[in-house]
Amino acid sequence: MSALVRPGTIALLLAVLTPGAAPARPARTAENVLVVTLDGFRWQELFEGADESFMDAKQGGVKDVPGLKARYLRDAAEARREALLPFLWGTVAKQGQVFGNPARKAAARITNGLKFSYPGYSELFCGVADPRIDSNAKKDNPNLSVLEFLNGRPGFKDRVEAVCTWDVFPFIFRSKQNGLRVQAGWEPIRAEKLTDREAGLNAVMDRLPRYWPDNVFDVFTTGAARSALERRKPRVLYVGLGETDEWGHGRRYDLYLDAANKADRFLAETWAWLQRDPQYKDKTALLVTTDHGRGGTRVDWTDHGKAVPGAEFIWAAVMGPGTPATGERENVEVTQSQIAATIARLVGEDFVAASPKAAPPLPVFGTK
Numbered sequence: 063m064s065a066l067v068r069p070g071t072i073a074l075l076l077a078v079l080t081p082g083a084a085p086a087r088p089a090r091t092a093e094n095v096l097v098v099t100l101d102g103f104r105w106q107e108l109f110e111g112a113d114e115s116f117m118d119a120k121q122g123g124v125k126d127v128p129g130l131k132a133r134y135l136r137d138a139a140e141a142r143r144e145a146l147l148p149f150l151w152g153t154v155a156k157q158g159q160v161f162g163n164p165a166r167k168a169a170a171r172i173t174n175g176l177k178f179s180y181p182g183y184s185e186l187f188c189g190v191a192d193p194r195i196d197s198n199a200k201k202d203n204p205n206l207s208v209l210e211f212l213n214g215r216p217g218f219k220d221r222v223e224a225v226c227t228w229d230v231f232p233f234i235f236r237s238k239q240n241g242l243r244v245q246a247g248w249e250p251i252r253a254e255k256l257t258d259r260e261a262g263l264n265a266v267m268d269r270l271p272r273y274w275p276d277n278v279f280d281v282f283t284t285g286a287a288r289s290a291l292e293r294r295k296p297r298v299l300y301v302g303l304g305e306t307d308e309w310g311h312g313r314r315y316d317l318y319l320d321a322a323n324k325a326d327r328f329l330a331e332t333w334a335w336l337q338r339d340p341q342y343k344d345k346t347a348l349l350v351t352t353d354h355g356r357g358g359t360r361v362d363w364t365d366h367g368k369a370v371p372g373a374e375f376i377w378a379a380v381m382g383p384g385t386p387a388t389g390e391r392e393n394v395e396v397t398q399s400q401i402a403a404t405i406a407r408l409v410g411e412d413f414v415a416a417s418p419k420a421a422p423p424l425p426v427f428g429t430k
Contacts (some may be wrong), residue, residue, distance in 0.1 A: 091410035092347035102307030111142020149330035158381020177373040182353030189402035189420025226302030347382025
């Protein structure tokens with residue numbers, strides 16, 4: 063054997079050239095990941111934008127809000143969705159990938175069959191539907207979540223956090239058992255010395271009526287998320303927003319759209335901040351998704367659950383190192399259960415090895 067050719071080089075060439083050889087691993091992975099969910103936000107608005115037929119006070123239950131139609135309605139669906147979610151379509155879709163449009167044969171579905179929040183979030187973060195989780199009761203999840211898994215991996219310990227509007231999340235992530243840092247519901251920001259912004263958020267929270275006793279307004283969750291990034295620089299941060307679901311149940315299509323638009327603004331502002339910080343710039347992945355869908359008509363768009371047709375359809379958007387910019391995906395159907403392993407894979411970790419029942423990652427990764 064020539065001294066110029068090492069045995070390892072030959073093995074590598076054989077692996078590449080041999081038919082059926084194992085696929086190459088991603089060319090890159092991120093060092094950090096930001097995960098954001100918009101509770102109960104429908105695929106219809108994500109891919110088609112605002113629905114004019116829902117903007118009628120009599121038919122859709124929406125108050126006649128001045129300027130609503132001018133703000134969100136356009137002739138073409140692509141223009142409508144960009145008006146509603148400019149960052150997602152102007153940046154995430156162009157630099158990453160979006161799943162879930164049935165019109166492109168790329169539907170994304172939940173597999174738990176129940177079509178409401180706790181089963182959805184458990185499937186999303188644990189990678190498997192569990193029939194034992196059949197309510198929104200505040201009971202600890204019996205399953206390992208990808209956040210708990212990552213918090214136990216080298217380099218991630220105490221650098222994984224969740225900030226959420228809904229006060230059930232500490233139980234979904236069983237944080238009392240594993241020590242995962244989870245801020246949820248009407249819980250103020252806590253620190254030895256609060257910044258002026260943090261103190262202001264806490265003061266306003268204390269004075270507001272608790273319109274939803276178990277769900278805080280998104281502005282407090284986004285504020286706490288920003289504080290977490292600035293104070294502790296987590297490598298994994300989950301932000302669970304909830305107003306889209308609450309205003310949907312309240313039959314307020316105007317505020318449902320407004321909550322989605324403000325969530326998109328949060329994504330844009332946070333992404334811009336991440337790209338100014340040396341720890342995060344060009345080293346961070348973003349994954350945005352939802353826990354369940356809703357009905358598809360003016361009668362049932364406010365609802366979801368086992369008896370609501372179409373509420374099983376969801377969506378997901380991903381961008382970051384190692385995820386090619388292929389845009390809106392076509393001819394590929396995925397499930398909610400694939401998201402947990404995707405979150406881990408984005409930062410170079412293998413969740414399925416730790417939780418073999420979990421589904422494999424979404425097909426988002428490029429190769430060397």
